[in-house]
């Protein structure tokens with residue numbers, strides 16, 4: 285891959301996703317794109333750059349993002365977040381939902397689904413009849429292949445190892461060599477493709493947002509803009525969980541109060557700032 289080809293692809297990736305591909309990622313990029321070259325029967329990276337700029341470019345740019353994004357995830361990853369969700373965040377929200385208020389949780393970079401399903405089983409443990417109320421967990425990701433996998437809700441037995449056996453039994457049923465989420469879990473979940481840097485098609489606000497281990501790949505301007513947008517997308521008192529190596533920096537920091545490790549609450553908007 286020539287310098288020019290690398291720069292062209294890195295610029296497209298940055299424009300589309302905010303992800304920075306530093307020079308040190310060139311061999312990784314080449315390794316990941318080799319599969320695309322084989323699938324498309326293209327002779328080299330020059331031909332691939334031409335394709336990115338040709339009539340099939342927009343479609344190929346989605347495959348490019350799929351190829352370069354890191355989708356590593358796990359059930360109950362950073363387990364303290366799920367403890368806080370169960371013990372501190374959800375109890376008052378569940379009481380309000382039982383009284384008719386809407387409850388919305390968002391896994392904003394949900395990868396293959398382990399994170400939103402962990403949220404779902406945590407919620408259902410405390411609120412088994414959630415589906416009878418106005419309760420939804422939204423799971424979105426930029427990578428369409430990951431969204432499809434999350435929507436299927438099928439996991440290898442190994443992937444479910446962090447889930448306590450009683451929860452596996454309650455919320456999953458055997459499927460092929462692994463398990464799939466039961467319909468009562470899926471009933472409170474919705475899935476969609478969403479680039480966090482695009483417009484968000486939501487009409488209401490969220491009570492809980494998980495956006496973990498994703499903003500770390502963005503440049504600081506894109507990351508700080510995202511924190512601000514989360515501030516706008518959360519109800520007052522809403523909870524934001526970010527990844528273990530991320531921190532809530534920039535102008536949005538004043539919108540949130542830290543409530544634990546990489547865990548925040550949206551401050552109330554002062555009366556003087558309300559319109």
Ligand SMILES: C[S@@+](CC[C@H](N)C(=O)[O-])C[C@H]1O[C@@H](n2cnc3c(N)ncnc32)[C@H](O)[C@@H]1O
Nearest residue numbers: 301353354357393395426427479480496497498
């Ligand atoms: C390392 S995984 C993290 C998954 C999960 N949040 C967790 O912590 O286990 C990062 C995910 O972010 C997604 N992603 C990267 N850039 C994105 C963007 N601009 N908008 C939405 N999702 C993005 C990737 O497709 C990938 O699935």
